[in-house]
Amino acid sequence: MWAFVKKEFFHIFRDYRTMVILFGIPVVQVLLFGFAITNDIKDARIAILDYSKDEVTREITNKLVSSNYFLLVDNLESDKQVESEFRKGKIKQVVVFEQGFAKKLEKEGKANVQIILDASEPNTANMLNAYTSGIINSYSLQKIRESSGIPMSISIEPKMLFNPEQKSVYMFVPGVIALLLMLVSAMMTSISITREKELGTMEALLVSPLKPIQIIIGKVTPYVFLSFVNLVVILLLGFFVFDMPVNGSLILLLLESLLFIVMALGLGILISIISKTQQQAMMMSMFALMLPTILLSGFIFPIENMPVPLQWLSHLMPPRWFIIIIKNIMLKGVGIGYFWKETLILVFMTIFFIGMSVKKFKIRLE
Amino acid sequence: MSQRKNIIEVTNLVKKFGSFTANDKLNFTVPEGEIFGFLGANGAGKTTAIKILSGLSKPTSGKVIVAGYDVSKYPNKVKRNIGYMSQQFSLYNDLTVRENFRFYGGIYGLSNKAIKDKTNYYLNKLEMQEYGNKLLRSIPLGWKQKLAFSVANMHEPAVVFLDEPTGGVDPITRRQFWELIYESADLGTTVFVTTHYMDEAEYCERVSIMSEGKIVAIDSPAELKSKYGVDTMDDVFVSIAR
Structure with a gap:
């Protein structure tokens, strides 16, 4: 044997x-x-198209960039640039702030952000969308709390068991x-x-x-x-x-x-x-x-x-x-x-x- | 010749695969030390018979005794007492010559010392000492064949079965190979050989010829030639086996 x-x-x-x-x-x-x-998002390349260029939009942009999920590669000037940038394949996402963003938010309590995504990779696009929305939502919740002074807010705190960092490894x-x-x-x-x-x-x-x-x-x-x-x-x-x-x-x-x-x-x-x-x-x-x-x-x-x-x-x-x-x-x-x-x-x-x-x-x- | 004891005794051997009868009532004996040629056209049932004789396959009916043991009752005792060499040589190309000896010696339960002694003995005999540590794949076919025969004889079996051992080898090497066969038969080993070369059939003491599952002739080559009134074994084979 x-x-x-x-x-x-x-x-x-x-x-x-x-x-x-x-x-x-x-x-x-x-x-x-x-x-x-890997399914994790890290340093996704994005561009910002900011028609308003005020304090609030700058703050949101900073939030996005400092999250480590995104890398700001370009500041666009007009929506004509958007499509060509996507075609070049340099970026995965464009965040568009409408004109008079901060003012509108103050007066009407409502302002619009548009997220444009490259969906040729649907999974990545979905994830980017979720991450961006999440960051903007948490920002607006925080604002509501500060301005109204009411400690009213529903905050969701997900706790990921067994794989807290959600590593795909x-x-x-x-x-x-x-x-x-x-x-x-x-x-x-x-x-x-x-x-x-x-x-x-x-x-x-x-x-x-x-x-x-x-x-x-x-x-x-x-x-x-x-x-x-x-x-x-x-x-x-x-x-x-x-x-x-x-x-x-x-x-x-x-x-x-x-x-x-x-x-x-x-x-x-x-x-x-x-x-x-x-x-x-x-x-x-x-x-x-x-x-x-x-x-x-x-x-x-x-x-x-x-x-x-x-x-x-x-x-x-x-x-x-x-x-x-x-x-x-x-x-x-x-x-x-x-x-x-x-x-x-x-x-x-x-x-x-x-x-x-x-x-x-x-x-x-x- | 009648004094020698029989090492193979086959009585009424029948092997059926479903409705097909591969071996139909075979009867023959092979005495100790004989070189027995087992001939037949392709598909005549030779391989089936060899499988049964070597304990690989069970007979449907009949009795087969090899080296003193009933094959269907004690296949392992039989296996221990036979050697086997096929057309494909059964040696490993990615092992060295010595490792091949080691391996087969090991599976036949030889001691380390016995394996070493035997290996040296055969390498000396074949004048291949310097090839001992070479990989088998680097060695010419004719030598491989002699090695395979030596390996099959290493555990001193009572019978060696050679299944078309000389396929694809030149006539000179074939002749040398047959010298080896004679040597080991002289030492008392029974050699049971199948072949398609009729000149080799002439070297056998006795041959049997199978056709459609039956043994149709069994005798010494000389007797067969005179019986069928022809000059060569080739002609005997053609007149019987067609």
């Missing part, structure tokens, strides 16, 4: 492509998801963990087993006194180990680069991950038994594992917003449950009592995949 595991390590370490996939991808993915694919790190463990465990094992089939070495192994279960364990042990190393790398990256905490028990997190790894390996073995060539195994892993993991697990798109049939389908996705579990541990810091159901589902899935593999393997031998 030991000879087997050692040989498998040789295979992995001598094949630089495998090494790159194993250790390069996790790092790149975490950094990519963490830095590039907190959402991505668990997703990336699920994605990578799935990729490494399922795809790499299925490829390495089908490779032995292609090379004809599987035959020699089957003729040897090794039992099929020993062959399988020998093949997957290195991948369990490597997946674990990967997990630790991602957690360390998350912690040191993105301040991603592990609020709950680290041991529980590792154990749950181990369960997920074993589940993914079971799936990988099943794929390798069904497919005849490495390429087939790769395609199957890609389409059967990667895409659903990204799209249907709630990793990026909230499950609640999906059409009902897709929601049902997402129940079948192991990463869905795993992501719930790790979010619970990492962000909420709760114990197994809060996610034993999800854990149980993963256990059942593991048993199902391994059972199916053993059964199929036997049929193949007949």
